[in-house]
Amino acid sequence: MYPAPFEYYAPNTIAEALSLLSQHGADAKVIAGSQSLVPLMKFRLATPAHVIDLRKVPNLTGIREEGGALVIGALTTHRTIERSETLRKKLPILPEAASAIGDPQVRNQGTIGGSLAHADPSADWPAVTTALDATVTVAGRGGERTLKISDLIVGPLTNSLNVDEILVSVRIPIPGAKSGSAYEKEPHPASRFAIVGVAAALQLDGKGVVQQARVAVTGLGSKVTRAGYVEQALTGKAPDPAALKAAAARTAEGIEVRGDNLGSAAYKTHLASVIAERALRRAAARAVER
Ligand SMILES: Cc1cc2nc3c(=O)[nH]c(=O)nc-3n(C[C@H](O)[C@H](O)[C@H](O)COP(=O)(O)OP(=O)(O)OC[C@H]3O[C@@H](n4cnc5c(N)ncnc54)[C@H](O)[C@@H]3O)c2cc1C
CATH class of the missing domain: 3.30.390.50 (CO dehydrogenase flavoprotein, C-terminal domain)
Structure with a gap:
């Protein structure tokens, strides 16, 4: 099972990635952990002519605390979330949910942003982030915008991102006492x-x-x-x-x-x-x- 032929790009900046997306529009797909997109491409259920790999783009990974919220980069793997001491202390539901995803290979490669963008109706992150009232930050050529998860995920395997937008982070408010x-x-x-x-x-x-x-x-x-x-x-x-x-x-x-x-x-x-x-x-x- 081989995917249809495609051009591969590995941009080094988000501006470069966004420029490639707006150049190729609906013929292009970004790729993060590849765990969902590659199987779809192998079955030829997805046949993007241009594949834009986000893994060399800086600042799309990591977990930080900012203004009373936890901000998780879109390309942060399930495994990183599973192992995060910060998350274990602040919001143990996150490592707990990450540890229940797939198998070690999937957790080592798959990303939280990829899971939310992919919008599988049986995926774990959509439920967890919705319960936690999370929002996502999305970058496009005109700047950034913020979306609730309910506005991002609009149907089975369907998100509301424009073809030239990239999900950059997930912001989860840190709940208080009780x-x-x-x-x-x-x-x-x-x-x-x-x-x-x-x-x-x-x-x-x-x-x-x-x-x-x-x-x-x-x-x-x-x-x-x-x-x-x-x-x-x-x-x-x-x-x-x-x-x-x-x-x-x-x-x-x-x-x-x-x-x-x-x-x-x-x-x-x-x-x-x-x-x-x-x-x-x-x-x-x-x-x-x-
Ligand atoms: C065997 C197996 C078992 C699995 N088990 C589970 C499970 O138990 N629970 C679960 O929730 N999931 C499971 N998954 C799915 C896994 O979590 C994937 O990692 C996830 O769905 C997609 O993330 P990814 O980073 O691999 O995205 P990719 O496959 O790289 O991309 C998926 C889609 O999202 C888009 N995309 C990716 N990143 C971005 C971004 N930053 N901005 C905009 N669009 C983006 C891509 O264009 C593509 O359309 C499993 C997968 C496999 C193969």
Whole structure:
């Protein structure tokens, strides 16, 4: 299986990469970790005439703290996130989610920006970043703009980037005291992609009552979706086991669940409530401790 012929470019600056993109428009694709694009090219489901490798462009990798947020470069690998001590301390959900992606090869090569841009409906980062209220910074020839994840991921394998734009970083607000988040998934036994994955982030008030809940689900619908009924059910309640279970039972409500070769819609609906309860329990325990 060989891809269709293409021209390969390895620009050394972001300006050079953006100039190549605007020159070649829809005939070009950027490549980051190559874990999703190369298989698509080998199956000829993607046949870009020009492939622009971002790996030599400086400042697209790394994790830094800035103005109350964690900023992760788009080309930061899953493995770097998995191993980050800063993230372990500030937002353990991130290394936890990274460690559940694929296998060591995929984690060593694949990037958080590539995963978000690729917008696979079963991918992990879309759910985790949505629950954490993250935004992405996107560079184009006219400058930079900021997008919420819900505005970036618009459908299965579809993002809202213009053909001459590059995702440069992901910005995640660092939550304050009495907050906790956790990610749980049921992985496909071969690829480790989520059959269903749930990211839950809870903010408690001084009395230990849920002030805000953000719960995002991957694998159920055609793209990452907030579980609005779970969020509503929990807000204003103490996160005790009964409340968490009752809320989790509503995970698939309002979501058009797609059955596929991994499971029927009924199976996935049930699985979602089980996985959500696990994620909510761990998020609540972390919030109480913090
Ligand atoms: C065997 C296997 C198992 C996997 N298991 C999982 C899993 O369990 N969970 C999971 O979430 N994912 C999984 N993946 C996917 C993996 O996480 C990929 O790394 C990820 O989807 C794509 O990231 P990448 O850096 O490899 O992107 P690439 O393959 O290089 O690119 C993917 C797409 O994103 C675009 N793109 C990449 N970077 C940018 C950027 N900075 N700006 C704009 N567009 C960009 C490319 O043009 C392309 O369209 C698996 C993949 C494989 C092969």
